[in-house]
Amino acid sequence: MATVLIENLTKIYPPTITYPHRVQALGGVNMSVTGNVFVAVLGPSGSGKTTLLNIVAGVETPTSGSVRAVQDGVPAQVGYVFQEPRLLPWRTVLNNMLYVQDRKSDRSRREAEFYLTMVGLNEVAHLYPSQLSAGMQQRVGIARAFLVNPDILLMDEPFSHMDALTGRSLREYLQRVWLHTRKTALFVTHDVSEAVELADRIVMLRPGGVVFDDIPVNLPRPRHPDDPAVRAVEGEVLRRFDSMEAAVRFGAQAG
């Protein structure tokens, strides 16, 4: 069983030439995620969502605190879906998939084709990224993350650059693949309806990188954004979001 245990996590970026001030991205985050759950990390810009994911992925180091991402006691394999697809432009779709695999065998090729089929792209496996639309490129990014058979799946606002229709169809693809694999997922977003549609649990971060609230979403899957139950939860999350913003404003005024 995969577990992500985050304890008192802090990240402070030092001053730079272009911005001569310290920036606190995370201010002591505590949270834990265990089992095959889909957790959305919801927060406004500047709440340290991406920094949190990068630290869990191991591509950034924390200033203090700790992150343990383990699967049955050993370090967990991580799959990452970025805001942009981050495909290698000189490789075909299939070779982009194979790039993240350790072994290049017929089996890994079949697995790559399987996940491409899951996101509806097996027909374009021979094409280069520049020959695909932005939405198709992001679908490759999703398939690539699942291909490494991750214990923990990290997704950093993967649909934020998409138009509404493409984003909606990508969420459907993601739900389909996730229901098939049921991987532990941490999904960063600032879109409330996206969080409610996809997550089992919503962790709200406030600016400065502190956990404000932790909301369970007990709705059957697959979910549809127009479903009244989904809308009701969305309304509840928005209310709490508003109260967080009010608290932040009040704190700023009081400070």
Place this chain on the structure above:
Amino acid sequence: MLTVPSVTPDAISELSAREMRRAVVRRWLFRFSVLIGWTAFIGVWYLFSRLVFNPQQLPEPHVVATESWTIITEQDVRTHMQASLLRVLAGFLLAAVVSCGLGWLIAYNAWWRTLLRTIVQFTVSTPIVALAILTLVVFGVSSLGPIITTAVVATPYIMMNVAQGLTGVDRRLIVMSESFGRTRSQIITGVLLPSSLISVLAGARLAFAVAWRMELLTEIFAASEGVGFQIRRSFESYDVRGMIAWTVLYIVVMLIFENLVFRQIERRLQGRTA
């Protein structure tokens, strides 16, 4: 009232057929204009040969063409062209190997960057005639001199482009690779080298063009075979026809090489990364 124009499939196919016809006409017009350019160049050559100089000083184009054909059929063109080509290739390969290492240092080390940029400025601004004479002094008449000098002249161009290619690599692709647990060597071969390839190729192309010129010049001063040596021999016997004919043949081989190798590689790479 809003009226919707009727766009039928026939109208669309008629439109695309018209567009295609226009594209074909434009392509032929372009080819024709290139042909006109070459014809004008040869015309100006004739005019200069007859009116400004005399045919002894500047032979007419058809005389040079005949002389070139004579060189191809009667003289040992293969030996001399091969000697020049091998030296260009050897010098270029030497430059490429050295440049990869130095380009890497420039990209990732500030001390080396400062030092090598100064050396590059010095090398690029040194007249190539001076380098050719220096080659003769240091190495004497041998094959080694032209090879080393060609490498020295070509190195800065490739080196700077290797550095530029490496510093221009998309950091996000490296982060992506790290997040998927790719090793350092996998990131070098999978991301750094391919993404700097276009920049390296542009530098290599430029370096190759410089290498051809440098090779010819050093052969004139410091070689006992090769196209440059033949040009010097023609010059010593005041055979202007021979000089120009050997130069033309050299340029033709250079252009063939450029089109068959570099342009093809570049086209393939650009098609993939567009």
